[in-house]
Amino acid sequence: GINAEYGGEHIKESDYYSSTGEYKVDKDASKAMHNSLMYKMCYYRFGEIMTEQGKPTGYDRVRNQEIGNKDFELDVVEEAFTSEHWIVRIYKVKDLSNRGTV
Secondary structure, eight states: OOHHHOOOOOOGGGGSSOOOOSOOSTTOOOOOHHHSSSHHOOOOOOGEEEOTTTOOOETTTTTTTTTTTOOOOOSSSSEEETTTTSOEEEEEOGGGSSEEEO
C-alpha cells in the first residue's frame, strides 16, 4: 500500500479515533490526533482565538467542539501566512538547524 511505500506502515487510522470510535478534536480526541502534524497545522494558535461569543477560545464552530490541545509549538514547520478568517494557512518547512529535537 501507499503507507508502506512512504515509510508510514506504523500509521494506523484507528489510532486517530476517540475512545468512542469517532474523529474528535476536543478533549476526547486521541493522543495520536492531538500530536499529529495535521492537527497542529490546522489548530496552531487557534486556542488563542475567540470564534463565537459565549464560547471558549479555540472553539471550532464547524465541528462544534472546543479544541483539546491548545498549547503546543511547531517543531518541523513554521507558520508563513494565515488569512484573516483562517481559511488559508501556509507553512514553511524549518531548516534542519531550527527544528526541535526529538
